Amino acid sequence: MKKNLLLVLSALLIIGALAGCAEQTNTPEQHMVSNTNVPIGTPEKKDILDDFFSKEDYQKLLALQFDDYQHMAISEFQNKVWAMTDTAEYMELMEKLFKNETLYQMKDSDETAAFLFYVLEPLTAEKWQTRTYSGAATGDFPAWEDNATLEYTYTLTILAADKVMIHDYNDMRVGVKDMMQDILRNRTKEELLNETFMLTELETYVEEMLSYMQTPEVSIAIEYVYFPLSTENDNNSSKYFDGNVERRIFPNGTEEDYRSLLALKTADYRNMSLADFNSALVEWTNDNPEGMERISEDTGWNDFQVTLTDEELSFVKLTVFLSGMENGKAIQSSYAGEPISPYYEEELSQKIAGKNGMAAWCGLYYQFSYSILDIETVTVGERDCQIEGMINAIHAFWNNTDIEKLLKMSESDIVQELENMAETYSTDYVTITTDKERIHFECMDEREYMN
Numbered sequence: 255m256k257k258n259l260l261l262v263l264s265a266l267l268i269i270g271a272l273a274g275c276a277e278q279t280n281t282p283e284q285h286m287v288s289n290t291n292v293p294i295g296t297p298e299k300k301d302i303l304d305d306f307f308s309k310e311d312y313q314k315l316l317a318l319q320f321d322d323y324q325h326m327a328i329s330e331f332q333n334k335v336w337a338m339t340d341t342a343e344y345m346e347l348m349e350k351l352f353k354n355e356t357l358y359q360m361k362d363s364d365e366t367a368a369f370l371f372y373v374l375e376p377l378t379a380e381k382w383q384t385r386t387y388s389g390a391a392t393g394d395f396p397a398w399e400d401n402a403t404l405e406y407t408y409t410l411t412i413l414a415a416d417k418v419m420i421h422d423y424n425d426m427r428v429g430v431k432d433m434m435q436d437i438l439r440n441r442t443k444e445e446l447l448n449e450t451f452m453l454t455e456l457e458t459y460v461e462e463m464l465s466y467m468q469t470p471e472v473s474i475a476i477e478y479v480y481f482p483l484s485t486e487n488d489n490n491s492s493k494y495f496d497g498n499v500e501r502r503i504f505p506n507g508t509e510e511d512y513r514s515l516l517a518l519k520t521a522d523y524r525n526m527s528l529a530d531f532n533s534a535l536v537e538w539t540n541d542n543p544e545g546m547e548r549i550s551e552d553t554g555w556n557d558f559q560v561t562l563t564d565e566e567l568s569f570v571k572l573t574v575f576l577s578g579m580e581n582g583k584a585i586q587s588s589y590a591g592e593p594i595s596p597y598y599e600e601e602l603s604q605k606i607a608g609k610n611g612m613a614a615w616c617g618l619y620y621q622f623s624y625s626i627l628d629i630e631t632v633t634v635g636e637r638d639c640q641i642e643g644m645i646n647a648i649h650a651f652w653n654n655t656d657i658e659k660l661l662k663m664s665e666s667d668i669v670q671e672l673e674n675m676a677e678t679y680s681t682d683y684v685t686i687t688t689d690k691e692r693i694h695f696e697c698m699d700e701r702e703y704m705n
């Protein structure tokens with residue numbers, strides 16, 4: 255039911271929406287920047303272009319990776335490329351290249367694609383002076399739920415193309431990614447929990463590093479959003495990253511697990527008070543802790559290996575999830591000595607549009623909390639109706655709004671939309687609250703960089 259932002263950003267990278275989300279230590283494009291300069295004409299590399307281009311086209315692309323190009327000034331590289339490609343045949347080839355989504359997807363896993371999409375395209379496009387990249391970084395704890403996330407965009411502006419070597423530009427671009435990752439390394443959980451502390455650290459660190467990294471020839475501007483390590487320990491947090499692969503901890507729920515849980519789905523469960531139903535769920539969880547772990551992870555991954563009807567699936571994904579959240583918050587509230595509201599959060603599918611091999615995209619993460627006036631009198635059905643209504647309204651807005659319209663909206667506009675929905679689906683007994691700090695709307699349009 256929830257997806258983390260780093261996973262979504264990785265998916266955007268695959269389809270070409272972002273230029274720098276994969277924060278690996280030794281990606282091929284980083285390796286290439288480190289003076290390896292493997293030419294695209296080597297035998298092992300030739301096979302890759304052969305999949306997409308004719309022998310003649312291949313030779314034309316090969317000719318653009320000049321000997322020792324990394325030690326050329328950007329202006330020298332540009333002039334040589336522009337002089338060679340100022341023909342109808344080359345223009346057609348370049349358009350074919352930058353429309354090739356498969357090759358674009360390989361830019362962080364193959365040195366040839368890295369040259370084409372990190373050097374050739376950005377440094378010779380019409381608006382080559384300024385280019386914005388994006389990325390995300392996490393802490394270095396092995397378990398995903400133990401880490402904070404830092405999302406950022408950074409803009410490199412070339413101010414003196416005749417004084418900047420290509421390898422210096424690439425080192426600077428990759429260096430920003432390393433810099434943003436470094437701020438989260440070796441942090442304690444207490445530090446990652448403290449948003450105020452981390453934002454202060456970030457501000458100081460970024461300002462200090464930029465004073466060293468940017469030069470009179472290339473300026474750097476960085477924007478970022480910090481998502482602190484959560485104190486929450488809800489049923490969906492049992493995920494972790496092994497390298498860049500997110501893996502399950504628990505196996506899928508069994509037929510026995512689900513049939514046992516679905517015994518709570520009585521004919522009149524929707525008319526039960528939340529107090530009675532939530533109590534029954536606590537009792538079932540205490541009797542079936544491992545089954546609950548398996549089912550909770552199925553819900554988090556939306557990966558159900560047992561055949562369920564639509565009603566049963568809704569019961570598991572909505573009713574059980576919400577009541578489980580409420581039970582957890584009730585326990586936390588008792589320890590904290592103050593009420594802690596249950597919440598619902600989701601990362602929506604990206605909205606994407608493409609043109610000439612470049613992409614425009616919009617992404618939305620949202621979280622809303624809710625409060626129940628009296629769990630002794632409010633029924634399961636009443637709660638489910640309002641929360642599901644809110645979720646469906648957000649989905650309808652996102653799915654029915656054209657990406658071109660979304661690209662013109664600000665995060666404040668999105669917050670206002672969700673606030674209006676929260677007001678619509680709140681009642682005297684269920685109050686839904688949005689928090690602008692927990693709504694994150696991002697857009698980028700790379701199409702503007704095309705010739």
